[in-house]
Amino acid sequence: MLKRIDIPMNAEVKKLFLPKEHEKSALVLYHESDDGLVFVGFYDPDVPDEDYRDGIVAIPLRSTFINVTPFSEGSPFYNVVKSSNDKIFVDGKTKKSVGSWMEIWRTVTKRALGVTPTEKCYVNYSWSSEEEKKICVSTDLVGGHMMPGQSAELNPGDTVYLFPICRGHNSHFNKKEMMLTSDVYAIEMLYKIDTVPEDMIQIQGTHEQINKQNGIYNGIDLSEHNGRVDFSKIKSAGIDFVMIREGYGSDGLYENQVDSFYAENYSNAKKAGLMVGAYHYMYASTPEEAVTEAKGFLANLKGKQFEMPVVLDIEEAVQSELTVSTVDSIVKAFMDVCEKAGYFCMLYSYESFLTNKISLSLRDKYSIWCANTSGTPKIKCGIHQYSFKGNINGVNGFVDLDRAYIDYPSIIKNGGFNGYPKSVKK
Numbered sequence: 307m308l309k310r311i312d313i314p315m316n317a318e319v320k321k322l323f324l325p326k327e328h329e330k331s332a333l334v335l336y337h338e339s340d341d342g343l344v345f346v347g348f349y350d351p352d353v354p355d356e357d358y359r360d361g362i363v364a365i366p367l368r369s370t371f372i373n374v375t376p377f378s379e380g381s382p383f384y385n386v387v388k389s390s391n392d393k394i395f396v397d398g399k400t401k402k403s404v405g406s407w408m409e410i411w412r413t414v415t416k417r418a419l420g421v422t423p424t425e426k427c428y429v430n431y432s433w434s435s436e437e438e439k440k441i442c443v444s445t446d447l448v449g450g451h452m453m454p455g456q457s458a459e460l461n462p463g464d465t466v467y468l469f470p471i472c473r474g475h476n477s478h479f480n481k482k483e484m485m486l487t488s489d490v491y492a493i494e495m496l497y498k499i500d501t502v503p504e505d506m507i508q509i510q511g512t513h514e515q516i517n518k519q520n521g522i523y524n525g526i527d528l529s530e531h532n533g534r535v536d537f538s539k540i541k542s543a544g545i546d547f548v549m550i551r552e553g554y555g556s557d558g559l560y561e562n563q564v565d566s567f568y569a570e571n572y573s574n575a576k577k578a579g580l581m582v583g584a585y586h587y588m589y590a591s592t593p594e595e596a597v598t599e600a601k602g603f604l605a606n607l608k609g610k611q612f613e614m615p616v617v618l619d620i621e622e623a624v625q626s627e628l629t630v631s632t633v634d635s636i637v638k639a640f641m642d643v644c645e646k647a648g649y650f651c652m653l654y655s656y657e658s659f660l661t662n663k664i665s666l667s668l669r670d671k672y673s674i675w676c677a678n679t680s681g682t683p684k685i686k687c688g689i690h691q692y693s694f695k696g697n698i699n700g701v702n703g704f705v706d707l708d709r710a711y712i713d714y715p716s717i718i719k720n721g722g723f724n725g726y727p728k729s730v731k732k
Contacts, residue, residue, distance in 0.1 A: 308355035310364045375467065375494040376679075376693045376707075377486055385480045386451040386466060408449040411468050411493055427472040428488040450476035452484075452492070468493035489695065523547050525614075525708040527585065527691070530567040532701055537578035539700030547581035547614050547710065549675075552606050554587035556599040564606060572610060581715055583614025585654060591624050593639035600643035607649070611725035613715040615652035616644060617675060621659055633663045641672060650714070650723040654691075657683050673712070688712040 377383075427447060450471040469492050475484060524544055528535065529551035540548070550571045553564040565571075568584075575582050586603040590596040607616060618640050625633060637653060644651045653664070654675040661684075669685065676687035679694055689710045696707035722728030 308362055308364055310355075375492050376695055377467075377469075377490050377492055378679075379486055379488050381454065381486045382483050383452040383454045383467070383469070383486070384483060385476060386453050408447055408470065411449045411470050426488075427470070427475060428486050428490050429471055429475050429484050447471065448473050448476050449493075465494065491697075523581070523710040525549060525581075525689070525710060526696065526698060526701070527551070527706045527708060528567070528571055528701075530565050532567075532703070532705060534567070535571070535574075535702075536700035537574045537580060540698055541578045541580055543699045545580065545698060547583065547708075548575050549583040549585055549614060549617065549708065550575065551619075552584045552586050552603060555589040556595065556602050563602070568606065581613035583612050583617060583652075583714075584610075585617035585619045587619045587621075588625070588636075588640065589622060590636055590640070591622075591628065593635045596636045596639040597643055600640045603640075604644065604647050604649075607725070609725075612649075613718060613724070614710075615673060615675075615714055615718070616649045616724060617652045617654050618644075619654045621655045626659060626663060628663070630663055630665055634665050634668050637664065637668060637672075648723060648725075650718050650721065652688070657685060660685055673714075675708075688714070 447470050449468050451466045452469045452471070453466060469490065471484075474480075523546040525547040526540065526545055527549035537548075548571070550568060551565045552568050555563040572582060572584070584607060586599065588596065588599055590599050603616070618637065620633070620637060625636070628636075641651045641653075650673075652673045652675050653660075653669075654677070655664070656677040660669060660674065660676060673689075674685065674687040675689040675691065676683040676685060677691040679692060683690055689708050689712075691706055691708050693707040695704045698705055698707075718724050719726050
């Protein structure tokens with residue numbers, strides 16, 4: 307009979323629970339032995355609990371999944387020495403190879419991306435001796451805990467990245483810097499909890515409830531350049547929200563500026579149960595042009611409801627040549643029109659533009675959606691666009707990946723913004 311154990315987690319770790327779509331891949335089976343719990347494999351939901359033999363324990367993954375994170379070719383990283391202690395499990399007279407971390411990488415990556423990941427060791431490394439080189443002679447892949455920093459022993463609670471590398475590169479003496487020879491997806495994880503402090507608390511609830519409590523949502527942004535997509539598959543891949551391009555420029559200044567997939571994307575995303583936001587790509591270089599674009603934006607928003615913010619996307623080269631005060635006036639002109647019409651507005655651009663061309667006072671005034679694919683933004687933002695090369699089941703080719711840290715749907719619905727009715731006080 308299968309025994310289930312759920313180790314409590316503290317307040318900081320609770321937000322790192324896997325979404326429902328990934329829970330099955332993270333329920334790990336162990337065998338109770340004299341040496342402790344030893345990895346056996348992954349839980350099979352099709353096997354009744356009573357069919358498991360005694361001594362098998364199911365525990366949620368405690369090197370806790372955060373996200374599937376892209377790393378670019380040329381990225382440096384270091385092996386984390388002694389980050390795991392996998393053993394050989396002996397079942398009766400049969401020795402079972404323990405490859406828990408590699409299996410976790412395969413399973414979670416496949417579920418998150420909707421594709422079977424390429425299994426190859428993408429590492430450029432110079433061995434210091436023939437003895438070292440002999441170890442790396444096969445394609446035997448293991449899941450190596452890596453950090454984009456100095457090699458060291460991990461401490462409980464540290465962030466670590468799980469890479470598909472070979473056994474030789476993951477050896478205990480490998481303390482050199484390694485470089486990726488191709489773009490690779492890694493599993494970003496919070497390292498295992500070795501002890502359970504008294505202040506740890508048990509978290510119960512669905513993926514949606516946990517997300518609402520902590521303001522963590524996974525999203526993508528789409529335009530006509532992504533072509534026709536399958537929103538049901540996108541939803542099943544663990545995506546919570548989608549930011550849809552409404553258009554660019556102004557119908558009054560340019561022709562055919564509405565995104566050709568805007569209406570279709572909105573309708574199908576809603577049908578799939580995704581939270582939806584809309585963004586407008588700005589061409590304006592004066593406040594007057596910004597007002598014209600804002601009015602066109604509002605005309606296309608009319609009659610629709612958006613759980614996520616409506617967004618001004620400002621990043622054109624001509625705008626980067628303007629002064630901070632001029633850019634501020636353009637942004638404010640656009641936002642004023644939208645806010646007066648009852649919309650919750652957000653400002654999007656890449657981090658250097660936001661830092662160098664938008665005043666701090668204006669960044670504090672509006673919620674920020676920041677593009678930074680090389681790391682965590684240094685400026686305060688509510689949504690982080692962290693990749694331009696995401697792979698999500700339901701979308702052909704690359705798609706932008708986003709992560710929201712604020713519970714915008716509650717703010718918008720409770721405030722009566724974005725087409726939602728305002729509450730009537732009794």
